[in-house]
Amino acid sequence: MKTKLLTAFLTLAASTALFAADSPAVGSNAPDFSLTDSKGNTQSVSQYKGKYVVLEWFNPGCPFVQKHYGSGNMQKLQQEFTGKGVVWLTIDSSAPGLEGYLTAEQANAKMAEWKTRQTALVLDPDGKAGRSYGAKNTPHMFVINPEGKIVYEGAIDSKATPNPSDIANSTNYVKVALDESLSGKTVTNANTKPYGCSVKYK
Amino acid sequence: MVSNAMRRQQRAALAIGALLLAAPFWSASGQTYQGRELVQATLVADVSAVVPGKKFTAGLLLHMVPNWHTYWKFPGDAGIPTELNWKLPEGWKVAEIQWPIPLKLNEPGDIQIYGYHDEVLLLQEMTPPASLSGSTVQLVAEASWLVCEKICIPGSANLKLELPVAAQNSGANDEIFSRYRRRLPQSWPETNVARANWQRNASELQLTVESAALANYPAADFFPVPEPSVVVGHPKAERTGAKITFRIPIETADKNLSALNGIVVFGSDEGGADRNAWSLNAPTISAVAPVMPEAFWKYLLFGFIGGFILNLMPCVLPVISLKIFGFIQHAGQDRRRILRSGLAFVAGIFAWFIGLALLLIGLKSAGREITWAFQFTNPYFVVAMSAVVLVFALNLFGVFEISLPQFANRGLLGWTAKEGDAGSFFQGVFATVLATPCTAPFLGTALGFAFTQSGWTILLMFLAIAAGMAFPYFLLSAQPAWLRLLPKPGPWMVRVKQLMGFLLLATLLFLLAVIGAERGVEAIIWSSCFFLALSLACWMKGAFVVPTASVTARLVSVMLILVLVLGGGWYFIGQKFAAAKTVSAETAAHGDWQLFTPQLLESELKEGHAIFVDFTAAWCLTCKFNEANVLEATAVRDAFQRRGVTKIKADWTNADPAITKILKQFGRPGVPMYVLYPGNHAEPILFPEVLTQSYVLEKLETVSAQVAAQ
Numbered sequence: 001m002k003t004k005l006l007t008a009f010l011t012l013a014a015s016t017a018l019f020a021a022d023s024p025a026v027g028s029n030a031p032d033f034s035l036t037d038s039k040g041n042t043q044s045v046s047q048y049k050g051k052y053v054v055l056e057w058f059n060p061g062c063p064f065v066q067k068h069y070g071s072g073n074m075q076k077l078q079q080e081f082t083g084k085g086v087v088w089l090t091i092d093s094s095a096p097g098l099e100g101y102l103t104a105e106q107a108n109a110k111m112a113e114w115k116t117r118q119t120a121l122v123l124d125p126d127g128k129a130g131r132s133y134g135a136k137n138t139p140h141m142f143v144i145n146p147e148g149k150i151v152y153e154g155a156i157d158s159k160a161t162p163n164p165s166d167i168a169n170s171t172n173y174v175k176v177a178l179d180e181s182l183s184g185k186t187v188t189n190a191n192t193k194p195y196g197c198s199v200k201y202k
Numbered sequence: 203m204v205s206n207a208m209r210r211q212q213r214a215a216l217a218i219g220a221l222l223l224a225a226p227f228w229s230a231s232g233q234t235y236q237g238r239e240l241v242q243a244t245l246v247a248d249v250s251a252v253v254p255g256k257k258f259t260a261g262l263l264l265h266m267v268p269n270w271h272t273y274w275k276f277p278g279d280a281g282i283p284t285e286l287n288w289k290l291p292e293g294w295k296v297a298e299i300q301w302p303i304p305l306k307l308n309e310p311g312d313i314q315i316y317g318y319h320d321e322v323l324l325l326q327e328m329t330p331p332a333s334l335s336g337s338t339v340q341l342v343a344e345a346s347w348l349v350c351e352k353i354c355i356p357g358s359a360n361l362k363l364e365l366p367v368a369a370q371n372s373g374a375n376d377e378i379f380s381r382y383r384r385r386l387p388q389s390w391p392e393t394n395v396a397r398a399n400w401q402r403n404a405s406e407l408q409l410t411v412e413s414a415a416l417a418n419y420p421a422a423d424f425f426p427v428p429e430p431s432v433v434v435g436h437p438k439a440e441r442t443g444a445k446i447t448f449r450i451p452i453e454t455a456d457k458n459l460s461a462l463n464g465i466v467v468f469g470s471d472e473g474g475a476d477r478n479a480w481s482l483n484a485p486t487i488s489a490v491a492p493v494m495p496e497a498f499w500k501y502l503l504f505g506f507i508g509g510f511i512l513n514l515m516p517c518v519l520p521v522i523s524l525k526i527f528g529f530i531q532h533a534g535q536d537r538r539r540i541l542r543s544g545l546a547f548v549a550g551i552f553a554w555f556i557g558l559a560l561l562l563i564g565l566k567s568a569g570r571e572i573t574w575a576f577q578f579t580n581p582y583f584v585v586a587m588s589a590v591v592l593v594f595a596l597n598l599f600g601v602f603e604i605s606l607p608q609f610a611n612r613g614l615l616g617w618t619a620k621e622g623d624a625g626s627f628f629q630g631v632f633a634t635v636l637a638t639p640c641t642a643p644f645l646g647t648a649l650g651f652a653f654t655q656s657g658w659t660i661l662l663m664f665l666a667i668a669a670g671m672a673f674p675y676f677l678l679s680a681q682p683a684w685l686r687l688l689p690k691p692g693p694w695m696v697r698v699k700q701l702m703g704f705l706l707l708a709t710l711l712f713l714l715a716v717i718g719a720e721r722g723v724e725a726i727i728w729s730s731c732f733f734l735a736l737s738l739a740c741w742m743k744g745a746f747v748v749p750t751a752s753v754t755a756r757l758v759s760v761m762l763i764l765v766l767v768l769g770g771g772w773y774f775i776g777q778k779f780a781a782a783k784t785v786s787a788e789t790a791a792h793g794d795w796q797l798f799t800p801q802l803l804e805s806e807l808k809e810g811h812a813i814f815v816d817f818t819a820a821w822c823l824t825c826k827f828n829e830a831n832v833l834e835a836t837a838v839r840d841a842f843q844r845r846g847v848t849k850i851k852a853d854w855t856n857a858d859p860a861i862t863k864i865l866k867q868f869g870r871p872g873v874p875m876y877v878l879y880p881g882n883h884a885e886p887i888l889f890p891e892v893l894t895q896s897y898v899l900e901k902l903e904t905v906s907a908q909v910a911a912q
Contacts, residue, residue: 025405025453063348063356093311099353127311136279136313154433160282162348162356191454193433197354198280201311 024133026153026190030144033129035091037120038107043089050146052086052181054174056118056156057093057130057199059100059138060110063162064196068139069114071164073172074156078117081178088118093130095202100138101125127201137196141174145181152177154192231359233349241266241349245341245361246323248379251368252339255332258371259379260296260363261323262286262345270351271317274304276427276464278315281354284324284347291339293331297808300325302385303467303479306423314436316425317350323382334367341365387465387479391415393859398482400461407459409437409448409482411466417444419468421477424448426464434462458869483867502666509670512634544679546623548672550630555668556661563657581720584821585729585775588713590632591706592733593740598703600696601737602744634671712821719820719855725782728774735770739763794839798852800860812847812881812905817865817873820855824891825874832893841898845905847878880904 024031030053034044045053056074059065068074078088092107094100102110107121124130133142143152152174159170177187233241242265249258264272264284273281288296301324304316330339346358390398396413409424416422424437435451452459461483469477596602710733718726739762746759796802798815806813816833818825832838842849852861854873865875868888876889878901887901 026455061353063354095310131311134312136311161346162282191433193428193430195282196280197350198309198313198315199311200352201309201313 024150024153026150026187028150030142030148030150031129031132033124033132035122035124035129036104037122038102038104038111039120040104041120043120043122045089045144045148048087049148052081052146052178053144054081054086054088054178055133055135055142055144056088056090057135057138057140058090058121059092059094059197059200060102060114061099062138062197065138067162067164067167068156069116071167073164073167074139075115075117077172077175080175082117082119084178084182086178086182090116090118090121091124091129091135092121093124093127093135094200095127096125098200098202099197100200127199130199130201135199137194138199139196140194140199143174143177143181143187151181151187152190153194155194158192160193160195231361233355233357233359235355238267240270240355241272241347241357243345243347243357243359243361245343245363246375246378247328247363247365248373248375249365249371250374251366251371252330252334253368253371254330254334256371257327257329259325260328260341261325261375261379261382262343262361263321263323263378264318264345264347265321266319266349268320270349271305271307271315271319272322272347272349274316274318274425275299275301276316276425277348278306278317279313280309281315281317281350282348284345286324286326286343286345288326288341288343290341294341295329295810297327297329300327300386302382303387303465303477304425305473306425312436323378325379325382325386336367338364338366385477387467387481390480390482396466396480398466402460405452407434407450407452407462409450409462409464411446411448412444413446414444416446416466416468420470421472421474422446422466422468423472424450424464424466425479426450426462428462432459432462460866460869502662505663505666506670506673509667510673512667512671513674541679542623543626544675546626547630547679548676550627550632551634551672551675552630552665552668553627554631554634555664555671559661559664563660581717581725581779582775584713584716584720585732585779588710588717588729589733589736591710591713592736594632595703595706595710596737596740598699598706600700600744602740630672634668716821716855721779721782725779728778728782732770732774732779735766735774739766739770742766795849795851798850798858798861800864803850803864806848806850807879807883810882811879812845813850813879814842814847815850815852815877815879817852817854817861817870817875817877819853819873822854822873828874828876828893832895832898835895838895838898838902841902845902847902847905878902878905 030045032044032046034042037043045055060069065074082088092100092102094102102121102123104123107123110116111118111121122129129135133140135142137155139156141152141154141156142150145151154173156174157167157170157172159166173189173192176189180187231243232239233243244263244265245260246263247258247260252258262284266272273283275283277283286299288294290296302318302322304318307315307317309315328341341363343361343363344358345361346356348354348356390396391413395415396411399410399412401408401410411422422441423439426434426437428434431454433453435453437448437450440447440449450462463481463483465479465481467477467479714726714729717729742759742763747756747763751759795816803813803815816825816829818829852858852864854861854865865872868875868877874891876891876893878887878889880887884904887904889897889901
């Protein structure tokens with residue numbers, strides 16, 4: 001009797017995840033997309049099944065993005081985790097004519113200028129991928145596990161400021177989430193409030 | 203809309219121009235981007251001069267170019283709030299920023315933000331020290347903001363507010379201060395104007411606002427101000443007449459979150475200048491994080507342990523002894539019979555808890571404020587309980603015996619006293635009813651968790667408590683061998699029975715004290731009259747309704763008994779008791795304690811005083827114990843006094859809704875609850891439900907010396 005009720009409760013608790021609005025809930029399947037990156041290759045989430053995938057929403061004109069690239073913080077993270085076999089997709093969902101929109105050439109130039117270390121910079125000028133993930137900020141971070149489930153969604157770190165000097169004193173949620181995931185633990189802080197500029201959708 | 207904004211902006215520009223000319227003592231700073239000045243920041247004051255010790259309001263005036271916006275304290279999906287860091291001279295104090303009602307702005311991609319266009323004044327109350335040297339004061343602050351249009355640009359400025367020091371002052375910058383004061387959210391109105399109720403449904407928080415006043419406004423919205431660790435989705439509003447329901451998705455996995463801070467905004471149109479807002483939750487009180495649940499099973503375990511401990515509570519002990527006593531009597535009998543009677547008793551415990559859970563779920567979904575032991579706040583319930591206790595006691599004294607099975611079905615009288623399965627069942631119910639006001643230590647946390655949860659969780663929680671309470675009886679009835687450890691039956695049993703009767707009378711005294719606290723001395727007298735009639739009826743039952751008496755005598759006696767019980771009940775309770783007035787809190791003596799009002803707590807908190815609040819009720823034995831042995835102990839009283847702690851007594855005897863609200867904010871379903879605010883706006887400390895002197899003294903050490911010196 002008691003175990004039955006307990007099962008009923010647990011089912012109930014699990015199903016609550018389905019009601020979460022906006023971004024797909026942590027624990028749910030990561031939406032797939034098929035987009036071209038700055039090098040002309042097709043990129044999707046599904047092609048990396050079996051690997052951890054990081055999605056990073058990007059807008060080079062945004063001061064919050066500049067905070068993490070100007071300080072080298074983002075490049076360091078990209079280098080560390082791509083070195084551990086994690087796929088890192090940077091996604092630019094800015095619409096043409098709006099801040100942060102990049103053509104393939106401009107994107108490659110920016111990557112060279114900033115010495116970025118991601119797997120690929122994916123171009124999403126229609127904002128399809130951005131909207132399906134409910135990406136609202138730059139940077140807005142997602143971590144997807146090898147089974148294709150979202151295990152982290154939210155901010156890059158704990159200090160919501162545009163000030164690079166705050167990076168040293170903040171907790172990098174993405175690093176923590178990846179470290180925990182890679183050592184087989186569940187992510188303790190799986191959902192945080194992202195901060196930054198709004199994504200410049202059409 | 204655009205022309206409106208333009209006009210506002212022109213007006214603002216004029217105001218700034220006027221300020222520049224009128225007051226030479228402040229400086230402005232601009233944020234330039236590609237040759238354009240995007241934001242102009244200025245510090246202003248609402249006084250012409252600083253009078254030592256006299257409060258005034260300072261403000262950060264931000265003036266944005268058209269179409270650019272800065273952010274509210276909760277920025278929404280993107281952006282960051284404006285910050286103002288004062289570097290004040292020694293002795294100055296500054297209160298929190300008061301934020302005018304923001305606009306809700308939508309951007310492509312379902313991005314919703316809260317901010318200000320054109321111009322905003324962020325107000326802050328300043329308290330200068332009682333003595334000031336020099337003829338002017340210079341107050342410096344670093345302001346930082348994010349200003350966005352299509353793009354976002356952070357800005358910051360080092361600002362200075364220079365004011366003369368004088369013995370008297372007059373108002374300054376009246377126009378702009380009064381304009382923005384009108385745009386500040388107001389505190390939540392009285393419950394007859396608007397009632398707010400929170401409900402958690404799975405991953406969604408539901409705020410229901412019932413207000414006839416709001417029905418006149420076409421635009422109504424809820425702007426949340428979640429804690430940093432909480433991620434919320436976009437609130438959606440549904441209106442049905444005078445009722446508005448806001449559904450707010452909660453994206454973080456915080457299952458215990460039961461309410462949010464925020465403001466309810468209303469006006470003739472969204473973003474209109476005539477908008478008003480009510481703020482929900484006093485910021486000082488709601489800063490408290492609720493008790494976080496870690497794992498559900500852990501709370502079920504707490505419920506089980508709490509249920510077990512209920513057996514040891516003074517209010518339930520007499521009934522429990524009865525049951526043990528019953529076991530002893532049955533010890534020599536058939537094992538199956540013992541098991542059946544034990545199971546019936548256990549079933550009674552479960553029945554009461556399931557009934558209580560269903561009632562709570564029903565009331566909760568009906569939108570009532572529900573807390574543990576709430577039934578004891580109803581005086582009629584207490585009278586009924588007292589009557590049952592008295593009848594039980596008389597039965598134990600041997601005034602009457604219940605032996606006729608057909609009579610057993612006619613009333614509680616027969617039910618509880620009847621030997622056998624039905625009797626055991628109702629003994630179980632009775633024991634549990636008596637146990638509810640004793641919020642045992644573990645039970646508090648467990649129920650606090652449950653009350654913020656779904657109906658299923660509440661039911662499971664109550665089942666766990668019932669299982670805990672029933673556990674020892676189940677063991678004894680399933681393992682009658684252990685009963686042999688209990689003493690053999692004999693004539694001593696009659697004496698013990700009578701002794702138990704006195705224990706029950708002691709319980710009756712306690713219940714009478716509760717009645718007195720709720721309704722006054724008159725109520726005690728009238729209910730006692732009814733109890734006398736009831737006692738007489740019991741005596742008649744014992745003396746004349748016996749098998750040896752003639753049928754006529756028995757019939758007449760039964761008639762007389764009915765007249766006594768029903769007539770006495772109608773006259774003493776229905777007429778006289780009902781007319782006895784509720785004791786207003788003021789009439790009760792409270793020594794050096796101040797009586798709780800939300801205003802008192804709020805103002806004391808604003809002052810940064812150290813405060814101790816005793817949440818208590820007349821019917822709460824644990825509260826009385828703590829008060830007598832700990833809070834009123836000389837060492838503790840002295841420590842309170844030495845540290846200058848304001849002592850507030852929140853009396854929940856009559857279920858004051860303002861107190862209920864605070865109990866809920868701390869995630870507690872009932873009293874006792876003890877909260878120490880250490881002063882200087884530090885986080886409050888929640889004490890356990892059973893206090894010790896050393897614990898309280900140790901916690902009082904945290905009250906800073908600075909506060910104590912005040």
